[in-house]
Amino acid sequence: MSKQTLRALVLGAGYAGQGHALALRSAGVEVVGMSSRTADVGAKIAASLNIPRFSASWPDLLADLQPEIVAVGTPGGTHLEMITAAIEAGCHVLADKPLATTAADARQLFELAQQRGVKTAYAASYWYQPQALFARQLIAAGVLGKVVEMEGISHFNWPPLMPFGWPHRLEMGGGRLNNNFPHKLAIAQNVLQGEVLAVMGESRRDLERVPVAGQIHDFREFSRQAMSPEQAARLQWAPVNSDWAYTALLRIGRPEQGLDDAVSVTFRHSALRQGRHGDYMAIYGEKGTIHVEGTYMQGPVYLKTDGPTWEELPIPLAIRDALPAEPDNTQRNWNQLAREFVADIQGLTHPRYLTFRDGWIYQEVIDTIRSNRCWTMTPG
Secondary structure, three states: OOOOOOEEEEEOOOHHHHHHHHHHHHOOOEEEEEEOOOHHHHHHHHHHOOOOEEEOOHHHHHHHHOOOEEEEOOOHHHHHHHHHHHHHOOOEEEEEOOOOOOHHHHHHHHHHHHHHOOOEEEEOHHHHOHHHHHHHHHHHOOOOOOEEEEEEEEEOOOOOOOOOOHHHOHHHOOOHHHHOHHHHHHHHHHHHOOEEEEEEEEEEOOOOEEEOOOOOOOOOHHHHOOOOHHHHHOOOEEEOOOOOEEEEEEEEEOHHHOHHHOEEEEEEEEOOOOOOOOOEEEEEEOOOEEEEEOOOOOOOEEEEOOOOOOEEEOOOHHHHHOOOOOOOHHHHHHHHHHHHHHHHHOOOOOOOOOOHHHHHHHHHHHHHHHOOOOOOOOOO
């Protein structure tokens, strides 16, 4: 396709929908429409973003506008229907994670996109975190020698009495594996430059039920609108079936080299528990360790090799300058994904970015972890 002004329809007016709209616009795309199930709030957000068309009926907008791109920033439970319709209309699709709520549905979307010849992008977008790109550079330079382990530990200390909504139901796209884990896996894959070769793990629900207190439009509001026990006691409660904690054990490497040469990767996450130490990710090699503060490598980068102390390393300007000039981590990473996705649509040179094939594989990994397979009971 020649370089031309592409038009996009954004489905969802919450955190992800707004972010995708801004990201596509930063990549030179004309955002011509937005849809949201919450008509009054969605219309105001569309107007604030200067998006000319809004409707609570996304099928009507898809038919009327006939955009080249559809961005799906709604909860994961809606993705199968929306993405299928967009692909069948011949649109290129950018979808937030999870791609779908099951691996079978995610594979269906990947295969349909292949059949129809459309481009796809999967927004596990912390793939582009500058600290992760720096860690990849250090590893490639041999600073750690052979890498043998990587881990990511996070405890969010979220309030348990958040209002009931999509995060609390798997069929609606909820669960920490669907929403936290893809970013961590994307970082690990990019840092280690490998594929997921094997996986096992477990997940925990940690919540049985939560109070129902009206519809939440934006994901960020769930925590902000948490209730006291006294407030929650006066409300009706709904059951929870989504995971709120997980432990994942993976082997990431090159398929031709097999499991023996793959890196052992461990991720532990709990949304409701409080840790004494801060969240971090770390890579361990035969010559040293890279330790990066933050759930998704948002903090300082430390290196320890033969010496007695940890050295804080500045991120090279070349890495920062190659990314969009956006101070917010999430928005910058969305912007970079949109930049590469649009370049691909236009037939221009672009780096590897995450597509629906990755979204499908990630969901296979998630389904395996959630199944709690591979436990062996000891005798006694």
